[in-house]
Amino acid sequence: MKRTLSGIQPSGKLHIGNYFGMMHPMLRQMAVTELYVFIVDLHALTSVHDRERLRQGTLEAAADFLALGLDPERCTFWVQSDVPEVCELSWLLSTVTPMGLLERCHAYKDKVAKNIPASHGLFAYPVLMAADILLYQAEVVPVGKDQKQHVEVARDIAQRFNSTFGETFVLPEPEISESTAIVPGLDGQKMSKSYDNTIPIFLEEKALRKKVMAIQTDATPVEDPKDPDKCNLYALLKLFAPEDKMCEVRELYVHGGAAYGYLKQDLFALINDHFAAARARKKELLDNPDYLRQILAQGAEKAREKAVRTLDLARDRMGLKY
Ligand code: ADP
Ligand code: TRP
Numbered sequence: 267m268k269r270t271l272s273g274i275q276p277s278g279k280l281h282i283g284n285y286f287g288m289m290h291p292m293l294r295q296m297a298v299t300e301l302y303v304f305i306v307d308l309h310a311l312t313s314v315h316d317r318e319r320l321r322q323g324t325l326e327a328a329a330d331f332l333a334l335g336l337d338p339e340r341c342t343f344w345v346q347s348d349v350p351e352v353c354e355l356s357w358l359l360s361t362v363t364p365m366g367l368l369e370r371c372h373a374y375k376d377k378v379a380k381n382i383p384a385s386h387g388l389f390a391y392p393v394l395m396a397a398d399i400l401l402y403q404a405e406v407v408p409v410g411k412d413q414k415q416h417v418e419v420a421r422d423i424a425q426r427f428n429s430t431f432g433e434t435f436v437l438p439e440p441e442i443s444e445s446t447a448i449v450p451g452l453d454g455q456k457m458s459k460s461y462d463n464t465i466p467i468f469l470e471e472k473a474l475r476k477k478v479m480a481i482q483t484d485a486t487p488v489e490d491p492k493d494p495d496k497c498n499l500y501a502l503l504k505l506f507a508p509e510d511k512m513c514e515v516r517e518l519y520v521h522g523g524a525a526y527g528y529l530k531q532d533l534f535a536l537i538n539d540h541f542a543a544a545r546a547r548k549k550e551l552l553d554n555p556d557y558l559r560q561i562l563a564q565g566a567e568k569a570r571e572k573a574v575r576t577l578d579l580a581r582d583r584m585g586l587k588y
Pocket of ligand 2: 398407
């Protein structure tokens, strides 16, 4: 079984794009890989400097995963900062990381290009991410396209370390899921919290209905034919509706008769049903933060066993054990 690892920022309300792009594929990995999943609170510190927001965001992210079916018995699930070994490894790795490698990383380069002051934390972000990956000797790292470069940096750093100090780290590979189409938002652009066009998955019924009704559609009359492949409402319906229902809907688009208002009602009902149980479960979990903390503490303990072994090996290779 491949060792697969992924880190998630504790930032904001999960939306349908996150669910189909990241959560759902990850939950499927649980059955077929040795899975490590963690909430990257130390990375979040490069952009969140609000104590309550970070605390609450971390608990919410944990509740999101568990409510959607992540089984802590079948994977290792923890909060990054609960395994402090990652910070030490990050320092060790930084001593073999060329400045130029980090200067080429997008997140930092973009800020500098926009004249936004960048912290050392942001500059060093990819080294901490390399430490995340190498500490657990991960073989596969499933990420979105935007994170591919960071996994390549981790691989590069591992190679440099191994060639300087001897074989220590497994070389990780990014796994980019090209098959997950980009989920469109209310306005037809990519659904993203930065565009304020999302449908959050845990919205209460009334708010969810309002969002779905706000999906933008064109002004073609009901009886006129429409192109289903250019319609964001159709793309969203396709994610939730069974195949036979989609065949009927497609007919209506192609031959006329698709009424956006009714289709939005259908979509609302489908989304609402799809997430109803998880929504109730999330509420229960958030009402019991001590239970969440206990699950995360157990996860950290499990993660730490592996982390301590890898760090010990790296320390030894570098001459820190005398
Ligand atoms: P956002 O764009 O809302 O800020 P993030 O960048 O935090 O979302 O993305 C978290 C995860 O969700 C990533 O793995 C990303 O690939 C996935 N994701 C985000 N938006 C979409 C989308 N519209 N379609 C498919 N996957 C998405
Ligand atoms: N940088 C990733 C993001 O913003 C999160 C992350 C941190 C991560 N450490 C990781 C992802 C290790 C995969 C593996 O989405």
